[in-house]
Amino acid sequence: MENGAPTAKSVIVAIDGPSGTGKSSTSKAVAAQLGLSYLDTGAQYRAITWWMVSNGIDLEDPTAIAAVAGKPEIISGTDPAAPTITVDGIDVAGPIRTQEVTSKVSAVSAVPEVRSRITELQRSLASGAEYGMVVEGRDIGTTVLPDADLKIFLTASPEARAARRSGELKGADIHATREALIKRDAADSSRKTSPLAKAGDAVEVDTTELTLAQVIECVVTLVEEKRAGK
Numbered sequence: 001m002e003n004g005a006p007t008a009k010s011v012i013v014a015i016d017g018p019s020g021t022g023k024s025s026t027s028k029a030v031a032a033q034l035g036l037s038y039l040d041t042g043a044q045y046r047a048i049t050w051w052m053v054s055n056g057i058d059l060e061d062p063t064a065i066a067a068v069a070g071k072p073e074i075i076s077g078t079d080p081a082a083p084t085i086t087v088d089g090i091d092v093a094g095p096i097r098t099q100e101v102t103s104k105v106s107a108v109s110a111v112p113e114v115r116s117r118i119t120e121l122q123r124s125l126a127s128g129a130e131y132g133m134v135v136e137g138r139d140i141g142t143t144v145l146p147d148a149d150l151k152i153f154l155t156a157s158p159e160a161r162a163a164r165r166s167g168e169l170k171g172a173d174i175h176a177t178r179e180a181l182i183k184r185d186a187a188d189s190s191r192k193t194s195p196l197a198k199a200g201d202a203v204e205v206d207t208t209e210l211t212l213a214q215v216i217e218c219v220v221t222l223v224e225e226k227r228a229g230k
């Protein structure tokens with residue numbers, strides 16, 4: 001307690017789910033609203049994939065990927081109002097969103113040496129967040145932060161997710177977008193090391209029929225209830 005006023009206890013929130021379910025948009029808004037830090041773990045896997053592509057690593061060869069997994073220096077800025085990501089000092093926020101990186105990231109993120117490297121970074125950032133952090137990804141509740149105070153698993157129908165993504169990628173074919181989402185989820189769910197999965201103690205929120213504002217409100221309420229010890 002400071003100046004007689006109660007201070008909110010630090011809180012760690014894990015938000016997982018398949019692609020396009022609204023993890024990033026929800027996590028950023030919840031973190032901003034509650035004064036927490038924010039970590040986009042997908043951006044970290046995209047960043048290491050970008051580095052591998054830029055350095056001509058054979059992404060069909062998991063041994064080649066594993067051999068260089070420790071080389072790039074990846075730094076994530078965790079302010080939800082302006083999250084950043086650099087690789088060896090280069091701002092890669094734009095390049096990590098290209099179709100090339102998106103189509104290759106699942107192969108890189110399936111390699112155990114890549115996962116242990118990135119998981120270590122994630123745990124270190126979460127433990128250093130003074131007021132707590134909203135961490136979003138695929139394996140946060142199951143593997144990275146199994147002791148998180150609150151775990152959320154977002155879902156939505158493939159049709160809703162494809163429509164959201166096609167709205168972002170102007171002119172993109174909705175059927176091709178749907179197939180690409182399903183393919184990436186299948187790869188992420190079937191890998192051996194920490195696959196995309198709902199933690200047993202996660203709260204599942206189906207966002208198909210909800211607006212983004214409704215999802216944010218739902219998660220903020222869950223965090224507040226958790227903080228109040230309900």
Ligand SMILES: Nc1ncnc2c1ncn2[C@@H]1O[C@H](COP(=O)(O)OP(=O)(O)OP(=O)(O)O)[C@@H](O)[C@H]1O
Pocket residue numbers: 017018019020021022023024025026042164165168207210211212213215
């Ligand atoms: N409930 C919602 N209703 C409508 N649009 C939404 C909703 N939630 C998110 N969106 C929109 O869907 C798109 C994808 O959302 P977002 O990037 O947050 O998903 P994601 O789960 O983080 O995806 P990925 O894992 O692929 O990075 C964004 O354009 C976002 O504004």
Ligand SMILES: Nc1ccn([C@@H]2O[C@H](COP(=O)(O)O)[C@@H](O)[C@H]2O)c(=O)n1
Pocket residue numbers: 019041042043045046105106107109110136137138139140184188
């Ligand atoms: N905890 C995580 C987060 C992400 N990945 C991999 O990164 C890819 C990109 O994620 P986006 O959220 O930016 O779409 C994703 O498809 C996974 O391959 C992961 O493995 N674990």
